[in-house]
Amino acid sequence: MKSYKRQFIQFALEREVLRFGEFTLKSGRKSPYFFNAGLFNTGKDLALLGRFYAEALIDANLEYDVIFGPAYKGIPIVSATVVALSEHHNLEIPYCFNRKEAKDHGEGGNLVGSSIKDKRVMLVDDVITAGTAIRESMQILEDNHSKLSGVLISLDRQEKGRGELSAIQEIKHAYHCDVISIITLTDLIHYLEQDGKVDELSQVKAYRDQYGIK
Template structure:
């Protein structure tokens, strides 16, 4: 699936919405990507195929897929299925509990132990907080991060003039692979014949000027 088809897919499913939203970072954004709305088997299958292709094309070497709670959980589970079905890559996966369990098997990692090189799979990166927390969990378990795969790179500044993603790549020496970026969404809106889409374009461009890296 190319980038424009992926954008059509996320707009049709309501995952990508244009409007007014408050982000985890406190930023007021004219768009929001809610991966929780990939909520049918067919949608998850299409999404997982997209992630699996991005992983296979990246050539990233890893031992375990890790989906940070909560929205990373179905992403890791379904992408591991797509990697096995489409790419003959049978990789183990894991996810964390946000609150540690103190009975039964205990702990806060579910699935395969975090060992060796761990590939993080998540929905979006804005300021990078969630990814840094995921890397801390991987390191606390004695494993090392191998890279990050996300659906949407919002291309926003992190703590410096670099993007949050560039800072993660610099600080941890790992690649971040994304299916689409903010620039792809703006390009798509620019060529869209839908008047409502067109009307959000200037808000998107203003937001990119304020928080974006270019």
């Protein structure tokens, strides 16, 4: 496993963003682990998170005009990412996020920040499980005639979406774009193996047997 992946897992465990237990997912699945990006909740955490995202974007070398972070957890992620791109990579990238409920006064609408109309859009979020959230975002992009350049997330849970493919594989096929992640479930399993975390490992593996992609 590459060292930045191990660093990211340690960072997430220290901040209790990554936890083991019993969690109900948006999809209704009961998972023995959960990634709650909302617990990257200090300036220092966000600055570091932004650097991980910015570096992953630079490595991926994709072309895009604007970065979009879906509400809610995508909002601090996109903010931290563009700050890190500016401060550490000298890149000034516009960003945008949505409101979950449209605003009917003032500037109105459901998008905040830069326009995504007719633009190539890079989407950032925390996790993709069954792909519901990302499909909601795709509707926003389609309404704005935007083209999805790629998706960057913290954790690819490598779970089946609506069929046998993972939600990420479905997105790649449907939108012809790259989906990249800082870590995957496979990385997490390697980490647990290397650190001898036997109980967590057996539960995570059992969950993978039930919902993981083959």
